């Protein structure tokens with residue numbers, strides 16, 4: 127039942143603010159959070175096109191990070 131977590135790294139987007147935010151979670155969580163961030167921090171308009179662009183920029187989070195939380 128391990129769901130692959132995705133991440134999006136704001137440093138990969140060109141911006142004048144040199145934003146370094148990285149968001150990780152499930153695909154829908156990341157797209158939703160990134161869309162809100164793009165609106166709040168980067169002045170984008172929330173739109174279907176914006177979310178599609180964000181979704182296409184998602185990357186798989188390395189599985190090794192999960193081991194940090196194993197008991």
Ligand SMILES: [Zn+2]
Nearest residue numbers: 136145147167
């Ligand atoms: Zn940002």
